[in-house]
Amino acid sequence: MEQSPIKKSSVTVADVARAAGVSKATAARVLGSYGTVSDAVRAKVSEAAAALGYRPNELARSMTTGRSGTIGVVVGDIENPFFSSAVRGIADVARLAGFTVILTNSGEDIAAEKAAIRTLLAKRVDGLIVSAASTSDFEHLLEIPDSGCPLVLLDRAISGIEVDTVTTDDRAAAEQATDILIRKGHRTMAYITACDTPDHRLHTLNDLQTGSVRQRVEGFVAVCADAGIAAPLEMVHLGANGREKCAKIALELLQSPQKPSAIIASDSLIALEVFKAVQQLGLSIPKDVSLIAFHDADWTAVTSPPITVIGQPVYLLGETVASLLIERINGAELQARRIVLPTELIERKSVDAPIEVVSSRPAR
Amino acid sequence: MEQSPIKKSSVTVADVARAAGVSKATAARVLGSYGTVSDAVRAKVSEAAAALGYRPNELARSMTTGRSGTIGVVVGDIENPFFSSAVRGIADVARLAGFTVILTNSGEDIAAEKAAIRTLLAKRVDGLIVSAASTSDFEHLLEIPDSGCPLVLLDRAISGIEVDTVTTDDRAAAEQATDILIRKGHRTMAYITACDTPDHRLHTLNDLQTGSVRQRVEGFVAVCADAGIAAPLEMVHLGANGREKCAKIALELLQSPQKPSAIIASDSLIALEVFKAVQQLGLSIPKDVSLIAFHDADWTAVTSPPITVIGQPVYLLGETVASLLIERINGAELQARRIVLPTELIERKSVDAPIEVVSSRPAR
DNA sequence: TTGAAAGCGATACCAT
């Protein structure tokens, strides 16, 4: 009496081999498509496998081959369109190369990031892509290549760690944006970011733990300084993570006595909250306040006015980071590569001269 | 002469056991935290493990325990904010329960979906969440529970398959939206969806392969029929997948002699293209055309005018589907549950009466 | 509490 093909415990190579009347080794050869087998045997085994409903156990295979066919990805927040787009790029390249993606959200929390990496390493991913939450706390990242697992950094470089890194030219982009604003006559600006410090104030550039933001603020500050604007660091506003906090910051800023005449939003989520706040207060862009946002989110083109943005090749960023990683997995032994993708300032209608130019020249 | 702790091939329980001077079994007990060990031994082993830089091999563990601690997720497109939000919900619940998520994009392609599922099953995921591309081609889905792997359907129910399913009340939502439009006096409407058929035309409701869309169109058609509107099926427009195709459809529709006075967009991506098309043609919402969109994407509140939408609890959808799956993984043996989450019509400013009401009443 | 040994499901090396 034959067993029904639907049995709980799975069918193994041994089962198939028995059914086909060959050795385990031979059955394994055809099922795993390696080695050499005669056509006759191949047919017999395939048939038996189909009849029994054989499904390979990739875990067992991974254990002996040492490759899991999996790459781990750690990002801050998959809900952020920036990351979803990058992840899509990663996933597409990975799939084409025969890899599968394990995705984890760190929520930009360093402890969560560490835990995620530990888990991923335990699952023996063939490689790891991480968008690091901190530029200073990265010992756990160093352990990755040490344990023999290739690592590629996404969007955020870390100077103390020699691995492939793919970023966009954040500094140049920020300089360009700031420059445009200053040329228009802006002197009081605000750079809003989700980054934060314990006391929510920015004392030095070293307080900025997100690599990309650090670069941008450096650019912002440098251009401001060149223009003779005092204390540019004080124009950087931290802690805009999550809708509420973000809205609160935007609202306070726009109602403050030192209301900036222009705002640079460090991502599209922040830009959206700024936009909402402006509407809510009955102000208008760019008359009352100019706005430039990082990330050319799809909706930024349809608002009134459409928003001037720094377009980043996000999908490409994902594709590139995945490609580099896969090269490493396949054994490429080269120096660490640092790829910087260009951005593009897309001028729309959210920037204009400030209403009252507070110039340093004597009035009248 | 001791080996450096940084050796290529990984440190195993056996290595730790040797270093700690205990048996492999004992070392495994403390490293895997199971069984009973004396405190003294535990300390010794832990110490040795730390010194050697031991990292557990989850693959090996999975092979003997039969659990991989992983759940597979198959969605159409992670870049679509609908799915990113749902995936975030899934990932959060999964992480709390100690599971990790393998994410795959099907691109709504049935072959890709099948391949993904095969791979996931081979990797021995503990459970599977899929947003099925087709309501009719689902034999491959049936094999999932047959092979002993719990399956939960996300957002799209399939009548022929008895598994847990979490959806939103698409039909009711569509009825409500359609009703609002008709009450305002609209008779010529357009329902735009990414769904498609070989000839891009909708002959019968059965042509609709996406579960959720099928429900919505049923609602749309039913309410239209109730209102005495002829041939509502012809008001359903297919193939709006991808920016270009989507834009093309919107543009054609808005310039056609039978220009609809109202449009229902089946997701936020479509709504955006419609919005762009309207702007591009110099038309205005809601004067020239009314618009209602499925999915309360964040930006829909800030456009001019803000868009009336059908808010879906997407993150909750993800959380729920993950919770159900995990219950099953933990052995829950109940009948298939079909959970339908409520939606909420959020009225903003994109709906108004049509300019010229083509009524069936005699003119004047 | 601890240890010895038998799997788990594949691959891989060595014969034949």
Added chain:
DNA sequence: ATGGTATCGCTTTCAA
């Protein structure tokens, strides 16, 4: 071309 068998790293009886 095929078969026998050790092996991967861990868990899990079963004894001691």
